[in-house]
Amino acid sequence: MTNLALVFPEIFLSLSIMFLLILGVFKKNSSKLIQNISLIILLVTSVITLNETLGIKETLLFNSSVVIDYLSSFMKIVTLLAAFLVLVISSNYLKNLKIFKIEYPILILSSVLGMMIMISSNDLIVFYMGLELQSLALYVLATFNRDQLKSSEAGLKYFVLSALSSGLLLYGCSLIYGFTGSTNFNIIANQLNSNEYAITFGIVFILVGLAFKISAVPFHMWAPDVYEGSPTSVTLFFTMVPKIAALTVFIRFLYVPFLNLIDQWQMILIFLSIASMLFGAIAAIGQTNLKRLIAYSSIGHVGYTLAGVATGSNDGIQSSVIYITIYILMNLGLFSCLLMMKRNNKYFEDIEDLSGLSKNHPLMSLSLLVILFSLAGIPPLAGFFAKFYIFKSVLEQSMYFLAIVGLLSTVVAAFYYLRIIKIMYFDKEKEKYDTDHSLWLKFSLMFSTLLILIYFIFPSQLIEVVSRINII
Amino acid sequence: MNFPILSSLILLPAVGALFLFFTRSNKENNITVKYVALFTSLVNFFLSIYLWILFDQSTSEFQFVEDRVWIKDLINYKVGIDGISILFIILTTFITPLCIISVNNSIKNRLIEFLIAILIMESFMIGVFCSLDLVVFYLFFEAGLIPMFLIIGIWGGTRRVYSAFKFFLFTLLGSVLMLIAIISIYWISGTTDVVQLYELGIDAKYQNLLWLAFFSSFAVKTPMWPVHTWLPDAHVEAPTAGSVLLAAILLKMAGYGFIRFSLGLFPIASEIFTPLIYTLSVVAIIFTSLIALMQEDMKKLIAYSSVAHMGFVTLGIFTIQQQGLEGSILQMISHGLVAAALFLCVGVVYDRMHSRLINTYGGIVSIIPKYSVLFMLFTLAALGLPGTSGFVGEFLILMGAFKENFLVAVIASLGVIIGAAYMLWLYKRVVFGKLVNSDLKQMVDLNKSELFILSCLAVPTLFFGFYPEPLINTIEVSISNLIKVYNFNLVSN
Numbered sequence: 001m002t003n004l005a006l007v008f009p010e011i012f013l014s015l016s017i018m019f020l021l022i023l024g025v026f027k028k029n030s031s032k033l034i035q036n037i038s039l040i041i042l043l044v045t046s047v048i049t050l051n052e053t054l055g056i057k058e059t060l061l062f063n064s065s066v067v068i069d070y071l072s073s074f075m076k077i078v079t080l081l082a083a084f085l086v087l088v089i090s091s092n093y094l095k096n097l098k099i100f101k102i103e104y105p106i107l108i109l110s111s112v113l114g115m116m117i118m119i120s121s122n123d124l125i126v127f128y129m130g131l132e133l134q135s136l137a138l139y140v141l142a143t144f145n146r147d148q149l150k151s152s153e154a155g156l157k158y159f160v161l162s163a164l165s166s167g168l169l170l171y172g173c174s175l176i177y178g179f180t181g182s183t184n185f186n187i188i189a190n191q192l193n194s195n196e197y198a199i200t201f202g203i204v205f206i207l208v209g210l211a212f213k214i215s216a217v218p219f220h221m222w223a224p225d226v227y228e229g230s231p232t233s234v235t236l237f238f239t240m241v242p243k244i245a246a247l248t249v250f251i252r253f254l255y256v257p258f259l260n261l262i263d264q265w266q267m268i269l270i271f272l273s274i275a276s277m278l279f280g281a282i283a284a285i286g287q288t289n290l291k292r293l294i295a296y297s298s299i300g301h302v303g304y305t306l307a308g309v310a311t312g313s314n315d316g317i318q319s320s321v322i323y324i325t326i327y328i329l330m331n332l333g334l335f336s337c338l339l340m341m342k343r344n345n346k347y348f349e350d351i352e353d354l355s356g357l358s359k360n361h362p363l364m365s366l367s368l369l370v371i372l373f374s375l376a377g378i379p380p381l382a383g384f385f386a387k388f389y390i391f392k393s394v395l396e397q398s399m400y401f402l403a404i405v406g407l408l409s410t411v412v413a414a415f416y417y418l419r420i421i422k423i424m425y426f427d428k429e430k431e432k433y434d435t436d437h438s439l440w441l442k443f444s445l446m447f448s449t450l451l452i453l454i455y456f457i458f459p460s461q462l463i464e465v466v467s468r469i470n471i472i
Numbered sequence: 473m474n475f476p477i478l479s480s481l482i483l484l485p486a487v488g489a490l491f492l493f494f495t496r497s498n499k500e501n502n503i504t505v506k507y508v509a510l511f512t513s514l515v516n517f518f519l520s521i522y523l524w525i526l527f528d529q530s531t532s533e534f535q536f537v538e539d540r541v542w543i544k545d546l547i548n549y550k551v552g553i554d555g556i557s558i559l560f561i562i563l564t565t566f567i568t569p570l571c572i573i574s575v576n577n578s579i580k581n582r583l584i585e586f587l588i589a590i591l592i593m594e595s596f597m598i599g600v601f602c603s604l605d606l607v608v609f610y611l612f613f614e615a616g617l618i619p620m621f622l623i624i625g626i627w628g629g630t631r632r633v634y635s636a637f638k639f640f641l642f643t644l645l646g647s648v649l650m651l652i653a654i655i656s657i658y659w660i661s662g663t664t665d666v667v668q669l670y671e672l673g674i675d676a677k678y679q680n681l682l683w684l685a686f687f688s689s690f691a692v693k694t695p696m697w698p699v700h701t702w703l704p705d706a707h708v709e710a711p712t713a714g715s716v717l718l719a720a721i722l723l724k725m726a727g728y729g730f731i732r733f734s735l736g737l738f739p740i741a742s743e744i745f746t747p748l749i750y751t752l753s754v755v756a757i758i759f760t761s762l763i764a765l766m767q768e769d770m771k772k773l774i775a776y777s778s779v780a781h782m783g784f785v786t787l788g789i790f791t792i793q794q795q796g797l798e799g800s801i802l803q804m805i806s807h808g809l810v811a812a813a814l815f816l817c818v819g820v821v822y823d824r825m826h827s828r829l830i831n832t833y834g835g836i837v838s839i840i841p842k843y844s845v846l847f848m849l850f851t852l853a854a855l856g857l858p859g860t861s862g863f864v865g866e867f868l869i870l871m872g873a874f875k876e877n878f879l880v881a882v883i884a885s886l887g888v889i890i891g892a893a894y895m896l897w898l899y900k901r902v903v904f905g906k907l908v909n910s911d912l913k914q915m916v917d918l919n920k921s922e923l924f925i926l927s928c929l930a931v932p933t934l935f936f937g938f939y940p941e942p943l944i945n946t947i948e949v950s951i952s953n954l955i956k957v958y959n960f961n962l963v964s965n
Contacts, residue, residue, distance in 0.1 A: 373618055378644075379611040388607075388655075395655045403655075407648035414644055418621070418637060426625050426633055456611070460544040 006061060006068045009049045009076065010120075013113045016041045017106060024102035031102045035091055038105035039084060042112070046080035049073055064186055065123035067252075071469045072120045074321070075248045079119070082240045082328050083112045088440045089336060090233030096345045097231060099145050107144075108237065111137030115245035122256070124173045124183040127249060131169075131213070134242060135162055141237065142230045154229025161222045162212070169209025175202035188257040200264045206253065207268055214246040216306060217275035220299045227295035232347065235291055236335040239298045240328045243305075247324055250309055251317050255471045262312045269310035274405050276303030281412035285419075290338060290349050293416065294331075297375065300413055301327050307406055308390045311397045318466045319389035325462065326386040326455075333371040333448030336441055340364060342434050351420060356429025365424045367449040374452045376417040377410045382455035389463075477523055478536050478551045481516060481561065482599045485568070488512030489591040492584050502583050506572065509587040513569040513594065520565040527558055529945055532953030534604060534667060542608075550604040550665060555950030559801065559943060560601040560721075560728055563808045566932075567720045568594045570925045571713040574816055586627060586713075589619040593717060600725050606654045606664040606733075613689075613725060614647055620714070620722065628709040635702075635709035642702040646692030653685035657737075669737055673961055676740050683741030686734055693726035696786060697756035700779045707775035708828070712819030715771065719778050719811035724804045727785045731800070735792065735954065739961040742790065749790040750880045756783030757887035765894040770818045770828050773898055774811065777854060780891060781807045787884055788869035792958060796872020797951045802943055803865025806853070806936065810862055813850040813929040817843070820922055821902075824915045830898065835907030840917040844903045846926045851899045853933050855892040860937040 004011070020034055020041075027033070054077070058069040087108055094100040114134030121127035139162070143155025177183050179198045180191040192199070212219040227235045254265055280300025287293040305327070308320030340361075341348045358365040374383035387410065394403045455462075488509060495505060528535060537552035553561065571590055575583070596619070599612030617640055625636035658664050661672050674682065692699045703723075707715050735742050757780050764776035781803065788800030820843060821836075822828055837844045853860035856867075866888060873881035907913070918926065936943055 378618060379614045384611075384614075388651075391652065392655050392658065395652065396659055400652070403652050404649075407652060408645070411641060411645045411648060415637070415641060418640060421621075422625060422633055422637070425622065426636075459542065463543065463546075 003059070003061065005052050006056070006059060007066065007120075008052055009045045010113065010116050012048060013041065013045050013109065013116065016045075017109050017113065020102075020106050020109070024106065031100050031104075034102045035087070035100075035105050038109055039087055041109065042080050042084040042087065046077050046084070049076050049080065060122060060186075064184055065126045066120050067122035067185075068120060071248065071251070071317075071321075071471060074465070074469065075119045075244055076116050078325060078328070079112060079115050079241055079244050082244065082332075083108055083237070085332055085444055086233065086237045086240065089339060089438070089444050090236065092438045092441065093231070093233045093339050093347070096342070096347070097145060099231065103140070104144065107137045107141050110134075111141070112241070115242065118245045119248045121249070122185045122252070124176065124185075127253070128166075128170065128173065130245075131249075132166065134245065135166070135213075138162075138238070138242065141234045142226055144234055145231045148229075150229035151231060152229075154226045157229075158222055158226045165209045165212035165219065168205050168212075172202045172205025172207075172209065175199070175205065185252070185256040189259070192257070192260060200261070203258060203261065203265055204268065207265065207272075210246060210250055210253070211272055214243055214250065214302050214306075215295075215299055216272045216302050217279040217299060220276070220279070223299060224292045224295040227298075228289055228291045232291065232335065232338055232349065235294070236331070236339075239294060239331050239335075243298075243302065244324055244328070247305060247309070247320060250306070251320070251471060254309065255312075255317070259312070259472065266310055266312060269306055270399070270402055273303045273306040273310055274402060276300060276306065277406050277409040278303075278412075281409040281416075284413070284416045287416070288351055290351055290354075290420075293351065293420075294334065294338075297413070297416070298331070300409065301375075303409075304387060304390050304406060307394055307402055310402065311393050311399065313393060313397060314470060314472050315393040315396055317471055318463075318469055319393045321466050321469060322389050322462055323386040325466075326382045326452075329448050329451055330371050330375050330383060333367060333445055333452065334375070336445035336448065337364060337368045337371070339441055340433065340437055340445070343431060344434070348433075351423055353430070354420060354424050355427045357424040359429040360432045361435075364445070367445050368424060369421055370449050370453055372417040372421055376414040378414070380456040382452040385455060385459055476538050477519065477526075478553065478602050479538055481519055481523070481565070482551070482595050482602070484516050484519070485512055485591040485594040485598075489588040489595075492588050492591070495584060505584055505587060506575070509591060510569055510572050512591060513565065513572055516594070516598075517562075517565040517569055520562045523553075524558060524562060524946070527553070527555075527946070529555065530949060532950045537604070547607045547664060548605055549608060550667075551599075551602045551608070552604045552667075553602050555947040556731055556801065556954075557601045557728065559805055559946060560724055561598055563724070563805055564594060564597045564601065564721050567716065567808065567812055570812070570816075570928060571716050573921050573925055574716070574819065575711075575713050582626065586623070586711075589623050590713065590717065593619040593623075597721050597725070601728060604666045606657060606666065606669075609666075609729075609733075610647070610651055610654055613729075614644075616722065616725075617643055620718065623714040623717075624706055624710045627711040627714065630709075631705070632709045635705040638702045639706040642692050642699065646689040646699070649685040650689035653682045657682065666732070666736070670957065674737055679738040679741035680744060683734060683738040683745060686729070686738075687745070690726040690729045690734065691752075693729075694723060694782045694786060695726075695779060696752050696783070697759055697779065698752075700756065700760065703779060704772045704775040707778075707815070708769060708771045712815060712822070715815040715819075716812040719774075719815055720808040723778065723782055724808060727782065727789065727800065727804050730786065730789050731797065731954070735789065735958055739958045742792070742958075743962060746790045746792075749786055750877060753783040753787035753790075754880055754883050754887075756780060757787070757884050758890065761887050761890035761894060765890065765897070767894075768829055768831065770821075770830055770898065770902070771815065772828075773830075773894065774814045774818065777891065777894065778807070778811055780887060781811070781854075783887070784866060784869050784884065787880070788865075788872055791869070791872035791876045792955060793872035793875055794948075794952060794955060795868045796876070797955070798944055798947055799865050799868025799870075799872060801865075801947050801951075802861065802936075802940060803869060805943065806861035806865050806933070809929050809933050810850050810853045810860075813846075813926060813933070814854060816922075816925060816929070817847045817850060820918065821915070825911065830901050832909060833902040833912065834905040834909065835903075836912055836915065837903045839907075839912060839915050842917050842923065846918070846923075846930060847903060848899065849930055849933070850926075851895045853937070855895040856888060858937075859934070861933050861935075861940070863937060864940045 117130030145151035215223040284296035374381035534552035542549035760779040767773035788796040856862040
């Protein structure tokens with residue numbers, strides 16, 4: 001008898017989505033209500049996940065196609081909380097753009113559901129199902145500001161390219177199925193015959209698809225355009241939440257069935273990682289639009305995360321998880337600032353619009369300063385520790401080249417973060433921005449800044465939480 | 473010791489900064505704010521003097537050690553001092569209050585932020601000098617970039633953006649390699665605790681690369697030729713207090729790092745790379761002295777002279793002789809006092825005339841006599857006149873160098889002569905000569921606070937010039953132990 005309690009969070013979430021859809025149809029002007037209910041649902045789901053699944057040891061469900069373990073529970077909770085924060089700080093933005101509709105929270109919920117399925121998947125089919133569910137919701141979210149040409153363009157671009165990558169991914173799945181006779185990760189691991197080159201091809205195709213979803217170089221082309229075109233709150237969602245799920249799948253897909261083929265995929269991951277770190281750092285230098293810049297910076301950060309995955313060790317996985325957690329925190333603060341750059345209900349997103357911010361809004365610019373230095377990885381801020389753990393695990397495997405390239409690219413990346421700081425602190429001030437931000441927006445900025453700032457006092461806590469992740 | 477005196481030293485300025493952060497800034501409370509900052513830094517200064525009194529000079533063991541778990545199973549927050557580090561801590565706590573007093577005229581806007589930056593900087597610098605864990609050291613070492621970047625960038629001169637970026641990126645580039653080395657040491661030796669590493673030693677086959685990685689960071693920070701180019705820019709553009717901090721303390725971090733880590737952890741590699749250091753030091757001494765000779769800008773001249781002086785320091789460190797090492801430390805302390813004073817002297821005339829160009833001035837001796845006297849004193853100290861602290865350091869360094877390598881010592885001695893030339897020529901052009909520029913007649917002599925600051929710096933400069941005993945007593949045992957351990961490790965490998 002399958003223990004349904006373990007998938008109760010997913011069941012609860014899907015039932016809630018259906019309920020919200022019906023509610024939205026029958027109740028007029030219910031967008032605010034649905035927004036609030038969605039927030040509660042996200043919180044309740046994370047509490048259920050925490051209660052039901054966090055403590056248990058690895059369990060396989062439904063013919064071992066779904067796995068519940070510490071990694072999945074932890075990543076689900078991070079996803080849910082991140083989605084909660086995104087949703088809660090985006091309502092004012094949506095209202096100002098007059099796109100505060102019932103679909104927005106529901107789409108976010110469904111993509112979160114897709115991600116939860118991805119995170120728990122132990123089977124190529126289940127994984128693909130989750131992936132498509134989240135992607136479909138994301139396409140719509142990208143076009144959410146449909147009267148804007150750029151938003152529609154972003155959605156369309158994302159859809160076409162994403163469909164292509166899904167095709168490649170499916171082709172990889174079919175190759176693996178053909179040569180091992182199963183789609184289940186555990187069975188694949190047992191059936192593996194490392195002499196079959198077709199399996200390597202399968203892995204490569206799947207990695208291409210995954211790299212696309214996580215926007216690693218050279219499959220990153222969609223990211224800057226989509227990030228720029230989508231409404232800012234959706235961009236926030238893009239940079240934070242799908243990356244968690246994609247990273248989990250990366251880890252599980254590489255480490256459960258194909259750990260023995262590490263020689264085959266390690267090089268690919270190292271390449272993805274180095275290319276992303278370098279490209280993200282160099283390409284961001286010339287950007288003038290903040291959202292585009294964040295897109296390139298997120299490409300760079302994905303590179304660091306993948307460096308941890310490339311190590312092939314438990315330490316590496318843990319450091320990647322720590323990295324993505326801290327990265328999400330920093331991004332949250334960054335976007336809170338972006339959402340505060342508003343004057344007369346018009347939002348600004350060029351770097352130049354930050355000019356002289358420190359004179360008009362000292363607190364906001366100080367927070368942004370902390371976040372940017374943290375993104376650049378300067379101690380004693382949280383971003384430094386994230387990088388420190390990554391490079392610690394990378395050097396454990398004696399991958400010196402990766403470490404040196406990675407750290408040198410942080411110097412290049414520091415340049416564009418410094419440029420923003422320069423514009424904020426050294427340049428002439430412009431007009432003031434509005435200060436009537438919602439309480440949640442202020443809270444999330446304060447929250448992320450403070451955590452980044454004081455992380456160095458309690459660095460052990462996060463490690464202890466993450467150190468229970470045990471895949472190998 | 474139950475009372476965590478070192479942690480208090482580190483934390484106190486940060487707490488003061490936090491207090492200032494919650495103070496509303498307006499024109500009226502500028503004085504109060506300054507007094508708060510001054511009070512914090514003075515308390516810190518007296519605390520460090522108290523530390524010196526408690527300090528036991530007869531042992532080379534680390535004292536006042538605090539060891540707390542910081543990241544479980546990975547890094548301990550470990551601080552402690554020996555004879556080498558305590559002087560730098562006192563130098564830091566001594567210079568910082570003077571910096572705070574000196575902000576009177578030069579800083580017009582955002583005074584509170586400036587004071588916060590200086591106090592935070594002090595915290596980090598003290599942290600650098602007393603951390604006994606490589607990661608903790610790196611943390612403080614790098615963290616100092618943030619306040620310094622802001623000090624140069626916000627309150628600096630016309631080319632401040634360029635200089636701030638250059639300073640930040642140069643130093644960061646050097647330091648990331650050190651981070652790789654630190655993590656590698658963790659995997660090679662299983663710990664980053666300096667005391668344990670001293671005992672364990674590091675496998676000879678890794679030492680060369682690790683030494684180079686540390687070197688890349690320290691060489692940029694020292695700065696050694698040819699990576700010194702950030703220093704003149706940073707000095708010229710930084711506000712006076714920033715230049716003082718930079719010259720007096722920031723540069724000493726690298727010299728300290730060379731002694732503590734390069735010599736202490738990698739004796740074999742240090743022995744191998746000594747010729748490299750000698751070459752770079754000698755080039756720095758001669759080359760940058762010649763450059764200094766040709767400078768039009770006073771601050772730039774002093775900045776280049778700093779590079780030359782630090783060349784003596786690195787030369788002295790790698791003689792690995794009792795005299796050479798003691799001389800290096802004394803030279804660093806002395807340079808901390810003298811360079812700080814010289815930058816303040818430039819600041820004094822800059823505040824009045826808004827020009828740092830040498831040819832603006834000339835013949836000011838009769839207009840501002842007090843200033844001229846003090847400026848004279850520091851000029852002479854910078855060129856190492858006997859009776860000033862500059863002499864003791866240079867003399868000991870050259871003595872150590874003559875024992876090790878005659879040629880190097882001879883060339884370095886030539887540097888002393890060029891040093892005298894550019895300093896005296898600077899003084900001559902600024903203070904003596906005909907009074908050409910009639911605007912100079914409006915200049916007023918030192919006001920009370922300026923006189924106070926410069927006298928504060930003059931007293932130890934003269935005192936330790938005549939009687940360096942207290943300093944030498946403090947460092948002697950630690951240095952001789954360092955050399956003993958160094959030679960022992962060299963032989964045993």
